[in-house]
Amino acid sequence: MLANMSDRAAEKDLDLLTRYTRDRAAGLLRYFENKSLREVGATLGVSDAAAQKRVSRAVERLREFFANRGVTVGAGGLVVVLSVTAVQAAWLDWPS
DSSP, X not given: OHHHHHHHHHHHHHHHHHHHHHHHHHHIIIXXXXXXXXXXXXXXXXXXXXXXXXXXXXXXXXXXXXXXXXXXXXXXXXXXXXXXXXXXXXXXXXXX
């Protein structure tokens, strides 16, 4: 019985990790590769609405990450910072 419970716990952990990875990929595509939600969805093989949900979850997780370290920022403010940072990073990669 204990092995069965352990298997279920491991399966749940894997599911959460997989979901987290997909959400993170959606956030990176949206804000650091400047992809539209349609492009994010096409890349991940999901609908536009599912892409939006994944991006939203990624932003919320990042907000929680900062909150756990004493930095309070709203999701809207975080999106602005992500967008500006992505633009600055793009300029750094611009060919000279």
